[in-house]
Amino acid sequence: MxxxxxxxxxxxxxxxxxxxxxxxxxxxxxxxxxxxxxxxxxxxxxxxxxxxxxxxxxxxxxxxxxxxxxxxxxxxxxxxxxxxxxxxxxxxxxxxxxxxxxxxxxxxxxxxxxxxxxxxxxxxxxxxxxxxxxxxxxxxxxxxxxxxxxxxxxxxxxxxxxxVLTLEKEGEFSHVTDRALIQRQSKKILMAEDSNVIRSNLANVLRERGFSQLEVFIDGEACYARVLELKHQAEEEGHDISQHLSLVVSDIEMPKMDGLTLCRRIKETLGYKHIPVVLFSSLINPPMEVKCDSVGADGYASKPELPKLVRIMDEYLGIEG
Incomplete structure (x- = not known):
């Protein structure tokens, strides 16, 4: 073709x-x-x-x-x-x-x-x-x-x-200070990834890097359902959603609901433009970056660029080393 x-x-x-x-x-x-x-x-x-x-x-x-x-x-x-x-x-x-x-x-x-x-x-x-x-x-x-x-x-x-995505290798990540680790522990992250192997490895890496409040989901639909639960919880408590959700990381290719749709629904349907959404996919290239931008994604990284993903997450979470 x-x-x-x-x-x-x-x-x-x-x-x-x-x-x-x-x-x-x-x-x-x-x-x-x-x-x-x-x-x-x-x-x-x-x-x-x-x-x-x-x-x-x-x-x-x-x-x-x-x-x-x-x-x-x-x-x-x-x-x-x-x-x-x-x-x-x-x-x-x-x-x-x-x-x-x-x-x-x-x-x-x-x-x-x-x-x-x-x-x-x-x-x-x-x-x-x-x-x-x-x-x-x-x-x-x-x-x-x-x-x-x-x-x-x-x-x-x-x-x-x-x-492919594997657990971190020596030297892949820059040194992380105790201050940054403490900051990451307070952030509430949702992650959607349909591959069992990548989901497990990515979750392990992020938790080891301090993102202890990480929830993982097998596809975008399950992740979006959790966002809706947090939305209702925040509304009942009279809080902004950011009290319960700091950032979303998502693959793009997933059964039921893809990452682009998940991002668009968070940003446009729910109006949560202030909640960072980072897309992490093997499909990232210049044309796909345009599509990511069109749905309001705050950042994107190509698998297996884990250090880049973590840097983007830190940037939008305000993590300081």
């Missing part, structure tokens, strides 16, 4: 809608957010440089317009981990995707079409399934086909751990 075509399908921010591209691995329909897709190209084996002694699913690096990108065979990888794809395509294609400020290629058996869906139509996988299939963030039924939404970040993280 060329850049111009991609721009034409971008949706208005904060409508709780997204575009997914449906593709196939064997007979299994899968989907990803179109905003991660740069283009689709034919698979040219002659442009591939094989890297010895790597995982069978890592085909090597693909030469594309003078630069190289890693190429992952999704069929091989998913067959190794969780799916049993059937059928083999005679004309495989490569989806070139960009997220977390990195470009990767994914070999698939074919591409069907783009669908506009509502995040509320995306059903989270059952918890017992999610334990075994963290590579999928949910599923959506379109014309009788159950399309699994693929978590590309998780899959790339299995090959390149530095590309």
């Amino acid at each position: 060329e850049e111009g075509t991609k721009q034409e399908i971008l949706l208005e921010s904060g409508t709780n809608e997204m575009e997914i591209i449906e593709f196939y691995v064997g007979a299994q329909p899968l989907g990803i957010n179109v905003q991660k897709l740069k283009e689709i190209i034919s698979f040219d084996e002659s442009a591939l440089t094989v890297i010895p002694d790597t995982d069978p699913a890592m085909l090597g690096v693909l030469m594309m317009r003078g630069s190289t990108i890693p190429l992952l065979d999704l069929k091989t990888h998913l067959k190794q981990r969780c799916l049993e794809p059937t059928e083999t395509s005679q004309r495989p294609v490569v989806m070139v995707c960009e997220f977390n400020h990195r470009i990767n290629g994914f070999k698939v058996d074919g591409v069907n079409q783009i669908h506009r869906i509502r995040w509320s139509d995306v059903q989270p996988l059952a918890e017992f399934i999610d334990q075994y299939r963290p590579r999928f963030t949910g599923s959506v039924n379109i014309d009788g086909r159950e399309i699994l939404i693929l978590d590309l970040e998780y899959i790339i993280g299995e090959f390149d751990p530095d590309s």
